[in-house]
Amino acid sequence: MHEDRKPEPLILRPYQQYAANLIMEKPAVGLFLDMGMGKTATTLYAVKELLYDYFDVQHVLVIAPLRVAETTWSDECREWEQLQDLSVVPVIGSLKQREKALRMPADIHTINRENVPWMVGYYGKDWPFDMVVLDESSSFKNHQSQRFRALKRVRPRIRRLVELTGTPAPNGLMDLWSQLFLLDGGKRLEKTITAYRRRWFYPAGGYGHVVYNYEPKPGACDEIYQAISDICVSMKAKDYISLPPVLYNSVKIALPAAARQKYKQLEKDLVLSLGNDDTIVASTAAVLSSKLLQMASGAVYDENGEVTELHRAKIEALAEIAEVNTNKPILVFYWFRHDLERLQKAFPKARQLKGAQDIRDWNDGKIPMLLVHPASAGHGLNLQKGGSLIVWFSMTWSLELYQQANKRLHRSGQTRTVVIHHLVAEGTIDEDVMKALQEKRQGQDSMLEAVKARIREYKE
Secondary structure (H helix, E strand, C coil): CCCCCCCECCCCCHHHHHHHHHHHHCCEEEEEECCCCCHHHHHHHHHHHHHHHCCCCCCEEEEECHHHHHHHHHHHHHHEHHHCCCCEEEECCCHHHHHHHHHCCCCEEEEEHHHHHHHHHHHHHHCCCCEEEEECHHHHCCCCCHHHHHHHHHHHHCCEEEEECCCCCCCCHHHHHHHHHHHHCCCCCCCCHHHHHHHHEEEEEEECCEEEEEEECCCHHHHHHHHHCCCEEEECHHHHCCCCCEEEEEEEECCCHHHHHHHHHHHHHHHHCCCCCCCCCHHHHHHHHHHHHHHHHCEEECCCCCEEECCCHHHHHHHHHHHHCCCCCEEEECCCHHHHHHHHHHCCCCEECCCHHHHHHHHCCCCCEEEECHHHCCCCCCCCCCCCEEEECCCCCCHHHHHHHHCCCCCCCCCCCEEEEEEEECCCHHHHHHHHHHCCCCHHHHHHHHHHHHHHHHHC
16 A cells, blocks of 8 residues: 555445454354455454454464465555554565564464465474464365365364355365365365265266266255355355446457468467377367467467567557557456566566565556466455556466456456456467356366367368
8 A cells, every 4th residue: 555545444344244243253164255345354354353352362374375465464454444553474485584474473474375384384283373364265175285284284273264265166166175174174065075076976077997077966056055054155246346347348369361370380280289089188288278379379489498479469459458548557467478578578668566566556556557467466466446457468268367367456446447358369269268258167178178179170
């Protein structure tokens, strides 16, 4: 927050007060609130009550994506009058920096999720945090991940646990098990992932004895939701808050003839090197898809790792958008490293999102174009005060990252209509990605469909 900006009174909306009350009343609760509904402020309000009115907790830990742990929670405290006296210390950086941060007294320590195993090992049996908040609990959806296993070890020493997410099951109901296990130790959705699968799912895809896809049994969805309804609450923004409209625009990019011909030839060569469409696997499809998306955006890595530029059509389209929207800051999402390099060269005043100062400068109107990778800004970052215009320079198959990234601007506090442009190269895989996103289909399934369609096209 800008140093001259005065904090505002925190007035919780009714749904926020309801959610805060749940945090204070229940030792374990999952708040599945839609993106932009003020989960951070709601949780901080409840934390302050528990710390200083109820004297129920002493040491609070927030586990979040890196940039959220670095800036969002401390910035939110400075944003609101009632939260000004809460102290937040991020535990990030080098080993020496993290150890120093942990020695600093604070109401709340924040840490990025990748360092959870380190923190658990650092404290061992002397785990000091009696309240833990998982900001974006879907990042703990993998029951085999180190972060899940580490947190599971210290879970008995945590008296209060709060899970926050707008997408509790981004890839399907299988993602819920580990998150609920952390809340209740397996009371509601079984004590093992195997028992959970056996009870509510059936194998729907595999190779030999290996099952890689499960589908819910008839009625399973309702049963699962009912089982967790007493400790989880789900709310959609459209039902509780009024946001400015969001407009989606597909900017069709006609590739130059030479670039289009080269794209089609490379696509054909890559596809013909694959097997039949019934034997293609996700990993192979992902490699092909990545190559095609790179070419659609204008450049590709060759066999030596060097960047070969195929066209500048998307660069030129972005320049036109910037020219038409003079004095309007633009948030540009890119996917590949060479996208970033080409954008920085074409737009010298653009800045890559790297840290806390970039976020604050953007929100203070000091950055005309902010270049952001969706994976680095997918959850929790508040960028709505800096602008209302988004451009997707390169596309992503991930529906979760796509929706989360767009919500950096279209969230509570935004006062202007949010316009989201997608630069879609005609006749390329961009069109398949755009179709999948519009239909809200899961990324991997759509990617496989697109690749298989090309195999059939070229091998018939």
